[in-house]
Amino acid sequence: MNSNNTPPQLDFSTIIASSVHDMKNSLQLLLGTLDEIIDERPGDAQSDAKILRAQAEGRRINDQLIQLLTLYKAGNTDHRLQSHEHNVDEFLQELYFENQAVLAQRSIELSVECDEALQWFFDRELLKGVINNLITNAQQYTHNKIRLNAVIDEKRLRLSVNDNGPGYPETMLRCYSAEDELAPGDSSSATGGTGLGLFFSATIAHMHKNRTQSGYLQTSNDGIDGGARCTIALP
Numbered sequence: 001m002n003s004n005n006t007p008p009q010l011d012f013s014t015i016i017a018s019s020v021h022d023m024k025n026s027l028q029l030l031l032g033t034l035d036e037i038i039d040e041r042p043g044d045a046q047s048d049a050k051i052l053r054a055q056a057e058g059r060r061i062n063d064q065l066i067q068l069l070t071l072y073k074a075g076n077t078d079h080r081l082q083s084h085e086h087n088v089d090e091f092l093q094e095l096y097f098e099n100q101a102v103l104a105q106r107s108i109e110l111s112v113e114c115d116e117a118l119q120w121f122f123d124r125e126l127l128k129g130v131i132n133n134l135i136t137n138a139q140q141y142t143h144n145k146i147r148l149n150a151v152i153d154e155k156r157l158r159l160s161v162n163d164n165g166p167g168y169p170e171t172m173l174r175c176y177s178a179e180d181e182l183a184p185g186d187s188s189s190a191t192g193g194t195g196l197g198l199f200f201s202a203t204i205a206h207m208h209k210n211r212t213q214s215g216y217l218q219t220s221n222d223g224i225d226g227g228a229r230c231t232i233a234l235p
Contacts, residue, residue, distance in 0.1 A: 023065055024062060024065040024066065024069065027058060027061060027062050027065065028062060030058060031055060031058045031059065031062065034051055034054060034055050034058070035055075037051060049105050052101055052102050052105050053102075053105070055102060056102045059098075059102075059132070059136075060136055063129055063132050063133050063136065064196070064197075066129045067129065067133065067196060067197065067200040068196075070126060070129070070200065070203075070204070071199070071200060071203060081123040081126070081207055081208065082123050082124070082125070082126075083121050083122055083123050083208070084121065084122075084124070085119055085120065085121050086119065086120065086121075086122060086124055087116075087117075087118070087119055088114055088115075088118040088119065088120055088150045088157065088159075089112070089114040089115065089116045089117075089118055089150075091124065091127075091128075092112045092114050092131075092148045092150060092159075093112060094128075095128065095131050095132065095135070095148060096110055096111075096112050096148065098132075099132070099135050103135075103139060103146065106139065107144055108139055108142060108144055108145065108146060109144060109145045109146070110135075110146050110147075110148070111145070111146075111147045111148070112147070112148045112149070113147060113148070113149035113150075114148075114149060114150040114151075115150075115151075118150060118152070118157075120152075120157040120234065122157070122208060122234055123204075123207075123208070126204045126207070127159070127204065127232070129200070129204070130200070130201045130204050130205070130232060131148070131159065131161065131232075133197045133200065133201060134161040134197075134201065134230050135148075135161060136197075137161075137197060137230075138161050138162075138163040138165070138228065138230075139163075141163060141165035141166065141227075141228065142163035142164055142165040142227065143163075143164050143165055143227075144164065145163060145164045145224050145227075146161065146162065146163050147161075147162040147163075147223075147224055148160070148161060148162075149162065155235070156215075156233045156234060156235055157233070157234045158231050158232070158233050158234075159231065159232045159234070160223075160229050160230065160231040160232075161229070161230050162222075162223035162224050162227060162228070162229045163223050163224060163227045163228050164223065164224035164225045164226075164227040165223075165227045165228055166227070166228075167221035167223065167226060167227050167228045168219050168220070168221055168228050172219055173219055173220060173221065174218075174219060175216055175217075175218045176198070176202040176205070176216055176217040176218070176219075177206075177214075177216045198217070201217050201230070201232065202216070202217040204232075205217045205232050205233070205234065208234045208235065209235065210235035211235075213235035214235065215232065215233055215234040215235060216233050217230065217231070217232055217233075218230070218231045218233060219231075
């Protein structure tokens with residue numbers, strides 16, 4: 001045996017990505033079990049509220065794990081979008097039913113505004129992660145309303161999450177285009193966040209391309225009654 005042989009170098013980022021993948025799968029099984037408990041047990045408002053809170057936290061963690069995995073793949077591999085044509089209203093209605101019960105427990109009204117015939121090409125699972133992340137953010141700041149809406153404007157699909165909270169601080173009002181040097185981990189003094197969710201949303205928007213055009217993320221205070229609006233614009 002050659003004692004001079006050095007041990008193989010561990011790719012720590014790959015180990016972390018593999019661990020995150022396993023945690024995500026376990027968490028999804030746990031969330032599925034919670035769904036079964038709610039469906040099978042007799043109604044008890046107090047217990048159901050606790051289960052829904054557990055579901056909400058589980059989904060938030062699951063969304064964050066998906067964000068980490070997606071960003072890892074985007075940064076380390078030739079990650080390709082699974083972009084297909086989808087009915088946008090059906091997509092938003094699915095998100096509505098996934099989030100409505102949890103939001104209702106917090107007395108937050110969730111609504112959807114979209115033309116039933118609206119169709120567009122996008123990666124359904126990645127965009128679902130983006131919208132769920134934006135809903136999670138919105139429920140922290142809204143007074144009592146969140147609205148999902150979609151329109152076509154200037155040959156782009158614009159998906160927005162709106163709330164009736166105090167709105168974004170001036171430092172966050174901008175268009176996050178492909179040229180922006182947006183880095184995760186830059187905490188916001190106004191929100192106390194790490195910036196990972198915003199970085200994830202902007203990255204997924206940028207990954208959607210049509211010829212020379214790329215998607216982008218835009219924040220404004222054009223939401224409900226002057227509240228926050230975060231828009232994903234896809235070419």
